[in-house]
Amino acid sequence: MTRAMNPTVADYESLARAYCQAVYGNEDDWNDECLDDDNSCVSATRDTLDMFREAARTTWREAFDRQDLSETAIYWCSVQAVKGDRRESLTVVDCGGFRLCYQV
DSSP: OOOOSOOOHHHHHHHHHHHHHHHHSOOTTGGGOOOOTTOTTEEEEOOOHHHHHHHHHHTSSEEEEEEEEETTEEEEEEEESSTTSOOEEEEEEEOSSSEEEEEO
């Protein structure tokens, strides 16, 4: 049975910790990182971490400075999926049956 894509507080915490680890070099102040009030910068997907890695290599227009933070988290300093899109950082965390993505 596949887990529904309903992130828990722990899932959001994992995402904030991964983001802080990538950007600041540690996750000590993860609780100060407000991802956003309405989670509009966070999305859930069934795409696997390997699918993200493959897309970065083959289909995205640009993907720079990937960090594999752990077996369950990846960060890119700058990505652009298609020409004309904004370049943003991307953090992806595996939450079991789905992944959480944070783009800023």
